Amino acid sequence: MPTQESSTPAQIVGAGFAGSVVARELVEAGHQACVIDKRLHIAGNAYDETDAHGVLVHRYAPHTFHTNGGHIFEYLSRFTEWLPYEHRVLGIVDGKRYPFPINRNTLNQLYDMDLDESGAEAFFERVREPREPALTREDVVLNSVGRDLYEKFFLNHTRKQWGLDASELKAGVAARIPARSNIDDRYFTDTLQVIPKHGYTQLFENILDQPNITVELEVDFENIRGEAKTSRTVYTGPIDAYFKYCFSRPPYRSLRFEHGHLPNVAHYQKVGTVNYPNDHAYASITEFKHLTGQRHTGTSIVREYPQEDGPPYYPIPRAENEALFKRHEELARQEPNITFVGRLAQYRYYNMDQVVGAAPAAAKRIIG
Incomplete structure:
Protein backbone atom coordinates (compact mmCIF):
# COMPACT_ATOMS: atom_id res chain seq x y z
CA MET A 1 0.00 0.00 0.00
CA PRO A 2 1.24 3.54 -0.70
CA THR A 3 2.30 5.58 2.27
CA GLN A 4 0.45 8.76 3.21
CA GLU A 5 3.35 10.76 1.78
CA SER A 6 3.33 8.93 -1.56
CA SER A 7 -0.44 9.30 -1.91
CA THR A 8 -0.28 13.06 -1.26
CA PRO A 9 1.03 14.82 -4.38
CA ALA A 10 4.32 16.66 -4.23
CA GLN A 11 3.90 20.22 -5.45
CA ILE A 12 6.34 21.11 -8.24
CA VAL A 13 6.62 24.83 -8.93
CA GLY A 14 7.77 25.29 -12.53
CA ALA A 15 7.37 23.09 -15.62
CA GLY A 16 10.87 23.58 -17.01
CA PHE A 17 13.65 21.00 -17.03
CA ALA A 18 14.20 20.99 -13.26
CA GLY A 19 10.55 20.69 -12.27
CA SER A 20 9.55 18.25 -15.01
CA VAL A 21 12.40 15.81 -14.43
CA VAL A 22 11.90 15.86 -10.65
CA ALA A 23 8.19 15.17 -11.16
CA ARG A 24 8.94 12.23 -13.43
CA GLU A 25 11.45 10.77 -11.02
CA LEU A 26 9.05 11.05 -8.10
CA VAL A 27 6.17 9.30 -9.84
CA GLU A 28 8.43 6.53 -11.10
CA ALA A 29 9.33 5.96 -7.44
CA GLY A 30 5.65 5.55 -6.55
CA HIS A 31 4.75 9.11 -5.59
CA GLN A 32 2.31 11.60 -7.11
CA ALA A 33 3.21 15.06 -8.40
CA CYS A 34 1.29 18.20 -9.27
CA VAL A 35 3.26 20.53 -11.54
CA ILE A 36 2.18 24.16 -11.65
CA ASP A 37 3.44 26.96 -13.86
CA LYS A 38 2.30 30.54 -14.17
CA ARG A 39 2.89 30.55 -17.91
CA LEU A 40 0.44 29.30 -20.53
CA HIS A 41 2.69 26.40 -21.45
CA ILE A 42 5.09 23.75 -20.17
CA ALA A 43 8.83 23.52 -21.06
CA GLY A 44 9.94 26.75 -19.39
CA ASN A 45 12.40 28.77 -21.44
CA ALA A 46 12.98 25.78 -23.74
CA TYR A 47 9.42 26.09 -25.06
CA ASP A 48 9.12 25.91 -28.83
CA GLU A 49 6.15 26.09 -31.18
CA THR A 50 5.27 26.48 -34.83
CA ASP A 51 4.85 30.18 -35.62
CA ALA A 52 2.12 31.68 -37.79
CA HIS A 53 4.20 30.92 -40.89
CA GLY A 54 4.76 27.23 -40.14
CA VAL A 55 8.32 27.48 -38.86
CA LEU A 56 9.30 25.83 -35.57
CA VAL A 57 10.77 28.56 -33.36
CA HIS A 58 12.15 28.78 -29.83
CA ARG A 59 10.18 31.50 -28.07
CA TYR A 60 12.80 32.30 -25.43
CA ALA A 61 16.13 32.30 -27.30
CA PRO A 62 17.76 29.36 -29.06
CA HIS A 63 18.27 26.16 -27.08
CA THR A 64 20.80 23.62 -28.31
CA PHE A 65 21.45 20.54 -26.22
CA HIS A 66 25.10 19.67 -25.63
CA THR A 67 26.67 17.47 -22.98
CA ASN A 68 29.60 15.25 -22.10
CA GLY A 69 27.32 13.26 -19.79
CA GLY A 70 26.30 10.12 -21.62
CA HIS A 71 23.93 9.15 -18.81
CA ILE A 72 22.09 12.48 -19.16
CA PHE A 73 21.74 11.97 -22.91
CA GLU A 74 20.47 8.42 -22.36
CA TYR A 75 17.98 9.63 -19.77
CA LEU A 76 16.41 12.18 -22.11
CA SER A 77 16.54 9.72 -25.01
CA ARG A 78 13.68 7.90 -23.27
CA PHE A 79 11.48 10.85 -24.21
CA THR A 80 12.70 12.02 -27.61
CA GLU A 81 14.48 11.12 -30.80
CA TRP A 82 17.35 13.41 -31.71
CA LEU A 83 18.76 15.27 -34.66
CA PRO A 84 22.52 15.96 -34.72
CA TYR A 85 23.23 19.67 -34.53
CA GLU A 86 26.50 21.50 -33.88
CA HIS A 87 25.90 25.17 -33.15
CA ARG A 88 28.03 27.68 -35.03
CA ALA A 175 35.33 29.96 -19.32
CA ARG A 176 32.45 28.95 -21.63
CA ILE A 177 34.06 30.53 -24.72
CA PRO A 178 37.80 29.77 -24.87
CA ALA A 179 40.05 30.75 -27.78
CA ARG A 180 41.30 27.97 -30.05
CA SER A 181 44.48 27.56 -32.04
CA ASN A 182 42.82 25.00 -34.34
CA ILE A 183 40.02 25.66 -36.86
CA ASP A 184 37.20 24.09 -34.84
CA ASP A 185 34.36 26.59 -35.41
CA ARG A 186 31.74 24.85 -33.28
CA TYR A 187 30.44 26.99 -30.44
CA PHE A 188 30.51 23.99 -28.10
CA THR A 189 32.95 21.09 -28.05
CA ASP A 190 30.89 18.58 -26.03
CA THR A 191 30.92 15.00 -27.27
CA LEU A 192 27.13 14.96 -27.69
CA GLN A 193 25.43 17.83 -29.53
CA VAL A 194 21.83 17.36 -30.60
CA ILE A 195 18.37 18.90 -30.76
CA PRO A 196 15.04 17.11 -30.12
CA LYS A 197 13.74 15.78 -33.43
CA HIS A 198 10.18 16.93 -32.81
CA GLY A 199 10.96 19.92 -30.63
CA TYR A 200 11.47 20.63 -26.95
CA THR A 201 7.79 21.01 -26.14
CA GLN A 202 7.05 17.46 -27.26
CA LEU A 203 10.04 16.27 -25.20
CA PHE A 204 8.44 17.86 -22.13
CA GLU A 205 5.01 16.46 -23.00
CA ASN A 206 6.56 12.99 -22.99
CA ILE A 207 8.36 13.56 -19.67
CA LEU A 208 5.13 14.69 -18.03
CA ASP A 209 2.97 12.00 -19.64
CA GLN A 210 2.31 9.92 -16.52
CA PRO A 211 -1.02 9.17 -14.82
CA ASN A 212 0.33 10.31 -11.46
CA ILE A 213 1.52 13.68 -12.79
CA THR A 214 -1.00 16.49 -13.06
CA VAL A 215 -0.13 19.78 -14.74
CA GLU A 216 -1.86 23.07 -13.96
CA LEU A 217 -0.95 26.10 -16.06
CA GLU A 218 -1.56 29.80 -15.43
CA VAL A 219 -1.19 29.13 -11.72
CA ASP A 220 1.01 31.52 -9.75
CA PHE A 221 2.57 29.88 -6.70
CA GLU A 222 2.17 33.10 -4.74
CA ASN A 223 -1.59 32.92 -5.15
CA ILE A 224 -1.89 29.38 -3.77
CA ARG A 225 1.01 29.26 -1.32
CA GLY A 226 -0.01 27.13 1.65
CA GLU A 227 -3.34 26.08 0.16
CA ALA A 228 -2.40 22.77 -1.41
CA LYS A 229 -2.19 19.59 0.64
CA THR A 230 1.24 18.40 -0.30
CA SER A 231 3.93 16.14 1.07
CA ARG A 232 6.70 18.20 -0.41
CA THR A 233 7.29 21.34 -2.48
CA VAL A 234 9.94 21.52 -5.19
CA TYR A 235 10.61 25.14 -6.06
CA THR A 236 12.39 26.12 -9.29
CA GLY A 237 11.67 29.87 -9.35
CA PRO A 238 13.86 32.71 -8.05
CA ILE A 239 14.84 31.89 -4.49
CA ASP A 240 14.42 35.53 -3.41
CA ALA A 241 10.80 35.47 -4.60
CA TYR A 242 10.08 32.42 -2.45
CA PHE A 243 11.27 34.30 0.63
CA LYS A 244 9.25 37.37 -0.42
CA TYR A 245 12.33 39.53 -0.97
CA CYS A 246 13.17 39.67 2.73
CA PHE A 247 16.72 40.70 1.76
CA SER A 248 17.85 42.82 -1.16
CA ARG A 249 16.95 41.10 -4.42
CA PRO A 250 19.93 39.41 -6.12
CA PRO A 251 20.03 40.89 -9.62
CA TYR A 252 19.20 38.93 -12.74
CA ARG A 253 19.68 39.76 -16.39
CA SER A 254 16.62 39.65 -18.60
CA LEU A 255 16.01 39.46 -22.34
CA ARG A 256 13.51 40.83 -24.82
CA PHE A 257 12.84 38.89 -28.01
CA GLU A 258 11.88 40.34 -31.36
CA HIS A 259 10.66 37.56 -33.65
CA GLY A 260 10.36 38.04 -37.38
CA HIS A 261 9.69 36.12 -40.57
CA LEU A 262 11.09 36.62 -44.06
CA PRO A 263 8.92 35.05 -46.80
CA ASN A 264 10.58 33.47 -49.81
CA VAL A 265 14.02 33.63 -48.17
CA ALA A 266 15.78 30.26 -47.93
CA HIS A 267 18.31 31.45 -45.35
CA TYR A 268 18.90 34.84 -43.75
CA GLN A 269 22.42 34.10 -42.47
CA LYS A 270 25.10 31.44 -42.88
CA VAL A 271 24.97 29.98 -39.38
CA GLY A 272 22.54 29.53 -36.52
CA THR A 273 23.52 32.65 -34.58
CA VAL A 274 25.33 35.87 -35.47
CA ASN A 275 26.59 38.05 -32.61
CA TYR A 276 26.71 41.83 -32.84
CA PRO A 277 29.21 42.80 -30.11
CA ASN A 278 29.71 46.42 -31.16
CA ASP A 279 26.64 47.43 -33.17
CA HIS A 280 22.89 47.66 -32.57
CA ALA A 281 20.88 47.35 -29.37
CA TYR A 282 20.39 43.63 -29.94
CA ALA A 283 23.15 41.21 -29.04
CA SER A 284 22.46 38.52 -31.62
CA ILE A 285 20.21 37.17 -34.36
CA THR A 286 19.31 33.49 -34.52
CA GLU A 287 17.79 31.74 -37.54
CA PHE A 288 15.86 28.66 -36.46
CA LYS A 289 15.98 26.59 -39.64
CA HIS A 290 19.71 26.10 -39.07
CA LEU A 291 18.94 24.53 -35.70
CA THR A 292 15.99 22.34 -36.64
CA GLY A 293 16.87 21.40 -40.20
CA GLN A 294 13.32 22.29 -41.21
CA ARG A 295 12.58 22.97 -44.86
CA HIS A 296 10.37 25.93 -45.62
CA THR A 297 10.05 28.52 -48.38
CA GLY A 298 10.58 31.31 -45.82
CA THR A 299 12.66 31.66 -42.68
CA SER A 300 12.06 32.88 -39.12
CA ILE A 301 14.56 34.74 -36.96
CA VAL A 302 14.77 36.27 -33.50
CA ARG A 303 16.74 39.25 -32.25
CA GLU A 304 17.81 39.17 -28.59
CA TYR A 305 17.87 42.39 -26.60
CA PRO A 306 19.52 42.04 -23.17
CA GLN A 307 17.93 44.28 -20.55
CA GLU A 308 17.79 44.91 -16.83
CA ASP A 309 14.03 44.71 -16.34
CA GLY A 310 11.78 41.80 -17.18
CA PRO A 311 11.56 38.10 -16.37
CA PRO A 312 14.78 36.74 -14.82
CA TYR A 313 16.94 34.69 -17.20
CA TYR A 314 20.53 34.80 -15.96
CA PRO A 315 21.96 35.18 -12.46
CA ILE A 316 24.67 37.85 -12.64
CA PRO A 317 27.99 36.33 -11.52
CA ARG A 318 29.46 38.77 -9.00
CA ALA A 319 30.85 38.13 -5.54
CA GLU A 320 28.33 40.41 -3.81
CA ASN A 321 25.44 38.66 -5.57
CA GLU A 322 26.78 35.29 -4.47
CA ALA A 323 26.96 36.54 -0.89
CA LEU A 324 23.35 37.69 -1.09
CA PHE A 325 22.28 34.32 -2.43
CA LYS A 326 24.06 32.62 0.47
CA ARG A 327 21.81 34.51 2.88
CA HIS A 328 18.77 33.14 1.07
CA GLU A 329 20.34 29.67 0.99
CA GLU A 330 20.67 29.78 4.77
CA LEU A 331 16.94 30.36 5.01
CA ALA A 332 16.35 27.51 2.57
CA ARG A 333 18.14 25.10 4.89
CA GLN A 334 15.53 25.87 7.52
CA GLU A 335 12.70 24.70 5.21
CA PRO A 336 12.68 20.90 5.70
CA ASN A 337 9.86 20.22 3.22
CA ILE A 338 11.07 22.51 0.42
CA THR A 339 13.62 21.53 -2.22
CA PHE A 340 15.19 24.31 -4.29
CA VAL A 341 16.57 23.22 -7.66
CA GLY A 342 17.42 24.91 -10.95
CA ARG A 343 19.13 27.98 -12.31
CA LEU A 344 16.99 30.58 -10.51
CA ALA A 345 16.43 28.65 -7.30
CA GLN A 346 20.16 27.99 -6.89
CA TYR A 347 21.36 31.25 -8.48
CA ARG A 348 23.71 29.41 -10.83
CA TYR A 349 24.40 29.73 -14.56
CA TYR A 350 23.47 26.12 -15.32
CA ASN A 351 23.36 24.63 -18.80
CA MET A 352 20.39 22.43 -19.64
CA ASP A 353 22.31 19.20 -19.15
CA GLN A 354 23.46 20.35 -15.71
CA VAL A 355 19.86 20.95 -14.67
CA VAL A 356 18.78 17.56 -16.01
CA GLY A 357 21.65 15.96 -14.11
CA ALA A 358 20.80 17.73 -10.86
CA ALA A 359 17.05 17.02 -10.91
CA PRO A 360 17.18 13.22 -10.34
CA ALA A 361 19.60 13.76 -7.48
CA ALA A 362 17.12 16.21 -5.93
CA ALA A 363 14.32 13.66 -6.36
CA LYS A 364 16.40 10.97 -4.65
CA ARG A 365 16.98 13.25 -1.68
CA ILE A 366 13.23 13.79 -1.40
CA ILE A 367 12.48 10.07 -1.64
CA GLY A 368 15.22 9.27 0.83
Whole structure:
Protein backbone atom coordinates (compact mmCIF):
# COMPACT_ATOMS: atom_id res chain seq x y z
CA MET A 1 0.00 0.00 0.00
CA PRO A 2 1.24 3.54 -0.70
CA THR A 3 2.30 5.58 2.27
CA GLN A 4 0.45 8.76 3.21
CA GLU A 5 3.35 10.76 1.78
CA SER A 6 3.33 8.93 -1.56
CA SER A 7 -0.44 9.30 -1.91
CA THR A 8 -0.28 13.06 -1.26
CA PRO A 9 1.03 14.82 -4.38
CA ALA A 10 4.32 16.66 -4.23
CA GLN A 11 3.90 20.22 -5.45
CA ILE A 12 6.34 21.11 -8.24
CA VAL A 13 6.62 24.83 -8.93
CA GLY A 14 7.77 25.29 -12.53
CA ALA A 15 7.37 23.09 -15.62
CA GLY A 16 10.87 23.58 -17.01
CA PHE A 17 13.65 21.00 -17.03
CA ALA A 18 14.20 20.99 -13.26
CA GLY A 19 10.55 20.69 -12.27
CA SER A 20 9.55 18.25 -15.01
CA VAL A 21 12.40 15.81 -14.43
CA VAL A 22 11.90 15.86 -10.65
CA ALA A 23 8.19 15.17 -11.16
CA ARG A 24 8.94 12.23 -13.43
CA GLU A 25 11.45 10.77 -11.02
CA LEU A 26 9.05 11.05 -8.10
CA VAL A 27 6.17 9.30 -9.84
CA GLU A 28 8.43 6.53 -11.10
CA ALA A 29 9.33 5.96 -7.44
CA GLY A 30 5.65 5.55 -6.55
CA HIS A 31 4.75 9.11 -5.59
CA GLN A 32 2.31 11.60 -7.11
CA ALA A 33 3.21 15.06 -8.40
CA CYS A 34 1.29 18.20 -9.27
CA VAL A 35 3.26 20.53 -11.54
CA ILE A 36 2.18 24.16 -11.65
CA ASP A 37 3.44 26.96 -13.86
CA LYS A 38 2.30 30.54 -14.17
CA ARG A 39 2.89 30.55 -17.91
CA LEU A 40 0.44 29.30 -20.53
CA HIS A 41 2.69 26.40 -21.45
CA ILE A 42 5.09 23.75 -20.17
CA ALA A 43 8.83 23.52 -21.06
CA GLY A 44 9.94 26.75 -19.39
CA ASN A 45 12.40 28.77 -21.44
CA ALA A 46 12.98 25.78 -23.74
CA TYR A 47 9.42 26.09 -25.06
CA ASP A 48 9.12 25.91 -28.83
CA GLU A 49 6.15 26.09 -31.18
CA THR A 50 5.27 26.48 -34.83
CA ASP A 51 4.85 30.18 -35.62
CA ALA A 52 2.12 31.68 -37.79
CA HIS A 53 4.20 30.92 -40.89
CA GLY A 54 4.76 27.23 -40.14
CA VAL A 55 8.32 27.48 -38.86
CA LEU A 56 9.30 25.83 -35.57
CA VAL A 57 10.77 28.56 -33.36
CA HIS A 58 12.15 28.78 -29.83
CA ARG A 59 10.18 31.50 -28.07
CA TYR A 60 12.80 32.30 -25.43
CA ALA A 61 16.13 32.30 -27.30
CA PRO A 62 17.76 29.36 -29.06
CA HIS A 63 18.27 26.16 -27.08
CA THR A 64 20.80 23.62 -28.31
CA PHE A 65 21.45 20.54 -26.22
CA HIS A 66 25.10 19.67 -25.63
CA THR A 67 26.67 17.47 -22.98
CA ASN A 68 29.60 15.25 -22.10
CA GLY A 69 27.32 13.26 -19.79
CA GLY A 70 26.30 10.12 -21.62
CA HIS A 71 23.93 9.15 -18.81
CA ILE A 72 22.09 12.48 -19.16
CA PHE A 73 21.74 11.97 -22.91
CA GLU A 74 20.47 8.42 -22.36
CA TYR A 75 17.98 9.63 -19.77
CA LEU A 76 16.41 12.18 -22.11
CA SER A 77 16.54 9.72 -25.01
CA ARG A 78 13.68 7.90 -23.27
CA PHE A 79 11.48 10.85 -24.21
CA THR A 80 12.70 12.02 -27.61
CA GLU A 81 14.48 11.12 -30.80
CA TRP A 82 17.35 13.41 -31.71
CA LEU A 83 18.76 15.27 -34.66
CA PRO A 84 22.52 15.96 -34.72
CA TYR A 85 23.23 19.67 -34.53
CA GLU A 86 26.50 21.50 -33.88
CA HIS A 87 25.90 25.17 -33.15
CA ARG A 88 28.03 27.68 -35.03
CA VAL A 89 28.30 31.40 -34.35
CA LEU A 90 29.78 34.34 -36.24
CA GLY A 91 30.74 37.66 -34.67
CA ILE A 92 30.43 40.94 -36.58
CA VAL A 93 33.45 43.24 -36.24
CA ASP A 94 33.69 46.34 -38.42
CA GLY A 95 31.01 44.98 -40.70
CA LYS A 96 32.73 41.64 -41.36
CA ARG A 97 31.83 38.17 -40.08
CA TYR A 98 34.35 36.11 -38.15
CA PRO A 99 34.17 32.65 -36.54
CA PHE A 100 33.42 32.81 -32.82
CA PRO A 101 34.74 31.59 -30.43
CA ILE A 102 38.01 32.91 -31.77
CA ASN A 103 39.99 30.26 -33.61
CA ARG A 104 42.85 30.17 -36.11
CA ASN A 105 40.61 31.13 -39.01
CA THR A 106 39.44 34.18 -37.03
CA LEU A 107 43.04 35.30 -36.65
CA ASN A 108 43.94 34.68 -40.28
CA GLN A 109 40.89 36.54 -41.59
CA LEU A 110 41.11 39.41 -39.14
CA TYR A 111 44.84 40.08 -39.44
CA ASP A 112 45.39 38.80 -43.01
CA MET A 113 47.77 36.08 -41.87
CA ASP A 114 48.36 32.44 -42.75
CA LEU A 115 49.02 30.85 -39.37
CA ASP A 116 49.13 27.12 -38.75
CA GLU A 117 48.21 25.72 -35.34
CA SER A 118 51.63 26.27 -33.79
CA GLY A 119 51.69 29.76 -35.27
CA ALA A 120 48.30 30.53 -33.72
CA GLU A 121 49.53 29.30 -30.34
CA ALA A 122 52.59 31.53 -30.66
CA PHE A 123 50.37 34.47 -31.63
CA PHE A 124 48.18 34.07 -28.55
CA GLU A 125 51.26 33.74 -26.36
CA ARG A 126 52.72 36.93 -27.82
CA VAL A 127 49.62 39.11 -27.43
CA ARG A 128 48.21 37.82 -24.15
CA GLU A 129 48.37 39.96 -21.03
CA PRO A 130 49.19 37.66 -18.11
CA ARG A 131 46.73 38.09 -15.26
CA GLU A 132 47.42 36.00 -12.19
CA PRO A 133 45.23 35.25 -10.48
CA ALA A 134 42.50 35.65 -13.11
CA LEU A 135 39.61 36.83 -10.94
CA THR A 136 37.36 38.57 -13.48
CA ARG A 137 36.05 37.98 -16.98
CA GLU A 138 38.41 40.70 -18.19
CA ASP A 139 41.36 38.92 -16.59
CA VAL A 140 40.49 35.62 -18.25
CA VAL A 141 40.04 37.09 -21.73
CA LEU A 142 43.14 39.32 -21.63
CA ASN A 143 45.14 36.39 -20.29
CA SER A 144 43.95 34.31 -23.24
CA VAL A 145 43.75 36.55 -26.33
CA GLY A 146 45.22 39.95 -25.43
CA ARG A 147 43.96 43.50 -25.69
CA ASP A 148 42.96 43.91 -29.36
CA LEU A 149 40.81 40.79 -29.60
CA TYR A 150 39.30 41.60 -26.22
CA GLU A 151 38.24 45.04 -27.40
CA LYS A 152 36.92 43.77 -30.74
CA PHE A 153 34.90 40.78 -29.53
CA PHE A 154 34.35 40.99 -25.76
CA LEU A 155 34.45 44.51 -24.34
CA ASN A 156 31.22 45.93 -25.74
CA HIS A 157 29.46 42.59 -25.99
CA THR A 158 29.90 42.04 -22.25
CA ARG A 159 28.51 45.50 -21.50
CA LYS A 160 25.53 44.78 -23.73
CA GLN A 161 24.89 41.26 -22.49
CA TRP A 162 25.37 41.85 -18.77
CA GLY A 163 25.02 45.61 -18.28
CA LEU A 164 28.47 45.58 -16.64
CA ASP A 165 32.10 45.82 -17.61
CA ALA A 166 34.03 42.57 -17.87
CA SER A 167 36.12 43.69 -14.91
CA GLU A 168 32.96 43.57 -12.78
CA LEU A 169 32.07 39.94 -13.53
CA LYS A 170 33.53 36.80 -11.98
CA ALA A 171 35.98 34.83 -14.08
CA GLY A 172 33.78 31.76 -14.51
CA VAL A 173 31.44 33.38 -17.01
CA ALA A 174 34.29 33.60 -19.57
CA ALA A 175 35.33 29.96 -19.32
CA ARG A 176 32.45 28.95 -21.63
CA ILE A 177 34.06 30.53 -24.72
CA PRO A 178 37.80 29.77 -24.87
CA ALA A 179 40.05 30.75 -27.78
CA ARG A 180 41.30 27.97 -30.05
CA SER A 181 44.48 27.56 -32.04
CA ASN A 182 42.82 25.00 -34.34
CA ILE A 183 40.02 25.66 -36.86
CA ASP A 184 37.20 24.09 -34.84
CA ASP A 185 34.36 26.59 -35.41
CA ARG A 186 31.74 24.85 -33.28
CA TYR A 187 30.44 26.99 -30.44
CA PHE A 188 30.51 23.99 -28.10
CA THR A 189 32.95 21.09 -28.05
CA ASP A 190 30.89 18.58 -26.03
CA THR A 191 30.92 15.00 -27.27
CA LEU A 192 27.13 14.96 -27.69
CA GLN A 193 25.43 17.83 -29.53
CA VAL A 194 21.83 17.36 -30.60
CA ILE A 195 18.37 18.90 -30.76
CA PRO A 196 15.04 17.11 -30.12
CA LYS A 197 13.74 15.78 -33.43
CA HIS A 198 10.18 16.93 -32.81
CA GLY A 199 10.96 19.92 -30.63
CA TYR A 200 11.47 20.63 -26.95
CA THR A 201 7.79 21.01 -26.14
CA GLN A 202 7.05 17.46 -27.26
CA LEU A 203 10.04 16.27 -25.20
CA PHE A 204 8.44 17.86 -22.13
CA GLU A 205 5.01 16.46 -23.00
CA ASN A 206 6.56 12.99 -22.99
CA ILE A 207 8.36 13.56 -19.67
CA LEU A 208 5.13 14.69 -18.03
CA ASP A 209 2.97 12.00 -19.64
CA GLN A 210 2.31 9.92 -16.52
CA PRO A 211 -1.02 9.17 -14.82
CA ASN A 212 0.33 10.31 -11.46
CA ILE A 213 1.52 13.68 -12.79
CA THR A 214 -1.00 16.49 -13.06
CA VAL A 215 -0.13 19.78 -14.74
CA GLU A 216 -1.86 23.07 -13.96
CA LEU A 217 -0.95 26.10 -16.06
CA GLU A 218 -1.56 29.80 -15.43
CA VAL A 219 -1.19 29.13 -11.72
CA ASP A 220 1.01 31.52 -9.75
CA PHE A 221 2.57 29.88 -6.70
CA GLU A 222 2.17 33.10 -4.74
CA ASN A 223 -1.59 32.92 -5.15
CA ILE A 224 -1.89 29.38 -3.77
CA ARG A 225 1.01 29.26 -1.32
CA GLY A 226 -0.01 27.13 1.65
CA GLU A 227 -3.34 26.08 0.16
CA ALA A 228 -2.40 22.77 -1.41
CA LYS A 229 -2.19 19.59 0.64
CA THR A 230 1.24 18.40 -0.30
CA SER A 231 3.93 16.14 1.07
CA ARG A 232 6.70 18.20 -0.41
CA THR A 233 7.29 21.34 -2.48
CA VAL A 234 9.94 21.52 -5.19
CA TYR A 235 10.61 25.14 -6.06
CA THR A 236 12.39 26.12 -9.29
CA GLY A 237 11.67 29.87 -9.35
CA PRO A 238 13.86 32.71 -8.05
CA ILE A 239 14.84 31.89 -4.49
CA ASP A 240 14.42 35.53 -3.41
CA ALA A 241 10.80 35.47 -4.60
CA TYR A 242 10.08 32.42 -2.45
CA PHE A 243 11.27 34.30 0.63
CA LYS A 244 9.25 37.37 -0.42
CA TYR A 245 12.33 39.53 -0.97
CA CYS A 246 13.17 39.67 2.73
CA PHE A 247 16.72 40.70 1.76
CA SER A 248 17.85 42.82 -1.16
CA ARG A 249 16.95 41.10 -4.42
CA PRO A 250 19.93 39.41 -6.12
CA PRO A 251 20.03 40.89 -9.62
CA TYR A 252 19.20 38.93 -12.74
CA ARG A 253 19.68 39.76 -16.39
CA SER A 254 16.62 39.65 -18.60
CA LEU A 255 16.01 39.46 -22.34
CA ARG A 256 13.51 40.83 -24.82
CA PHE A 257 12.84 38.89 -28.01
CA GLU A 258 11.88 40.34 -31.36
CA HIS A 259 10.66 37.56 -33.65
CA GLY A 260 10.36 38.04 -37.38
CA HIS A 261 9.69 36.12 -40.57
CA LEU A 262 11.09 36.62 -44.06
CA PRO A 263 8.92 35.05 -46.80
CA ASN A 264 10.58 33.47 -49.81
CA VAL A 265 14.02 33.63 -48.17
CA ALA A 266 15.78 30.26 -47.93
CA HIS A 267 18.31 31.45 -45.35
CA TYR A 268 18.90 34.84 -43.75
CA GLN A 269 22.42 34.10 -42.47
CA LYS A 270 25.10 31.44 -42.88
CA VAL A 271 24.97 29.98 -39.38
CA GLY A 272 22.54 29.53 -36.52
CA THR A 273 23.52 32.65 -34.58
CA VAL A 274 25.33 35.87 -35.47
CA ASN A 275 26.59 38.05 -32.61
CA TYR A 276 26.71 41.83 -32.84
CA PRO A 277 29.21 42.80 -30.11
CA ASN A 278 29.71 46.42 -31.16
CA ASP A 279 26.64 47.43 -33.17
CA HIS A 280 22.89 47.66 -32.57
CA ALA A 281 20.88 47.35 -29.37
CA TYR A 282 20.39 43.63 -29.94
CA ALA A 283 23.15 41.21 -29.04
CA SER A 284 22.46 38.52 -31.62
CA ILE A 285 20.21 37.17 -34.36
CA THR A 286 19.31 33.49 -34.52
CA GLU A 287 17.79 31.74 -37.54
CA PHE A 288 15.86 28.66 -36.46
CA LYS A 289 15.98 26.59 -39.64
CA HIS A 290 19.71 26.10 -39.07
CA LEU A 291 18.94 24.53 -35.70
CA THR A 292 15.99 22.34 -36.64
CA GLY A 293 16.87 21.40 -40.20
CA GLN A 294 13.32 22.29 -41.21
CA ARG A 295 12.58 22.97 -44.86
CA HIS A 296 10.37 25.93 -45.62
CA THR A 297 10.05 28.52 -48.38
CA GLY A 298 10.58 31.31 -45.82
CA THR A 299 12.66 31.66 -42.68
CA SER A 300 12.06 32.88 -39.12
CA ILE A 301 14.56 34.74 -36.96
CA VAL A 302 14.77 36.27 -33.50
CA ARG A 303 16.74 39.25 -32.25
CA GLU A 304 17.81 39.17 -28.59
CA TYR A 305 17.87 42.39 -26.60
CA PRO A 306 19.52 42.04 -23.17
CA GLN A 307 17.93 44.28 -20.55
CA GLU A 308 17.79 44.91 -16.83
CA ASP A 309 14.03 44.71 -16.34
CA GLY A 310 11.78 41.80 -17.18
CA PRO A 311 11.56 38.10 -16.37
CA PRO A 312 14.78 36.74 -14.82
CA TYR A 313 16.94 34.69 -17.20
CA TYR A 314 20.53 34.80 -15.96
CA PRO A 315 21.96 35.18 -12.46
CA ILE A 316 24.67 37.85 -12.64
CA PRO A 317 27.99 36.33 -11.52
CA ARG A 318 29.46 38.77 -9.00
CA ALA A 319 30.85 38.13 -5.54
CA GLU A 320 28.33 40.41 -3.81
CA ASN A 321 25.44 38.66 -5.57
CA GLU A 322 26.78 35.29 -4.47
CA ALA A 323 26.96 36.54 -0.89
CA LEU A 324 23.35 37.69 -1.09
CA PHE A 325 22.28 34.32 -2.43
CA LYS A 326 24.06 32.62 0.47
CA ARG A 327 21.81 34.51 2.88
CA HIS A 328 18.77 33.14 1.07
CA GLU A 329 20.34 29.67 0.99
CA GLU A 330 20.67 29.78 4.77
CA LEU A 331 16.94 30.36 5.01
CA ALA A 332 16.35 27.51 2.57
CA ARG A 333 18.14 25.10 4.89
CA GLN A 334 15.53 25.87 7.52
CA GLU A 335 12.70 24.70 5.21
CA PRO A 336 12.68 20.90 5.70
CA ASN A 337 9.86 20.22 3.22
CA ILE A 338 11.07 22.51 0.42
CA THR A 339 13.62 21.53 -2.22
CA PHE A 340 15.19 24.31 -4.29
CA VAL A 341 16.57 23.22 -7.66
CA GLY A 342 17.42 24.91 -10.95
CA ARG A 343 19.13 27.98 -12.31
CA LEU A 344 16.99 30.58 -10.51
CA ALA A 345 16.43 28.65 -7.30
CA GLN A 346 20.16 27.99 -6.89
CA TYR A 347 21.36 31.25 -8.48
CA ARG A 348 23.71 29.41 -10.83
CA TYR A 349 24.40 29.73 -14.56
CA TYR A 350 23.47 26.12 -15.32
CA ASN A 351 23.36 24.63 -18.80
CA MET A 352 20.39 22.43 -19.64
CA ASP A 353 22.31 19.20 -19.15
CA GLN A 354 23.46 20.35 -15.71
CA VAL A 355 19.86 20.95 -14.67
CA VAL A 356 18.78 17.56 -16.01
CA GLY A 357 21.65 15.96 -14.11
CA ALA A 358 20.80 17.73 -10.86
CA ALA A 359 17.05 17.02 -10.91
CA PRO A 360 17.18 13.22 -10.34
CA ALA A 361 19.60 13.76 -7.48
CA ALA A 362 17.12 16.21 -5.93
CA ALA A 363 14.32 13.66 -6.36
CA LYS A 364 16.40 10.97 -4.65
CA ARG A 365 16.98 13.25 -1.68
CA ILE A 366 13.23 13.79 -1.40
CA ILE A 367 12.48 10.07 -1.64
CA GLY A 368 15.22 9.27 0.83
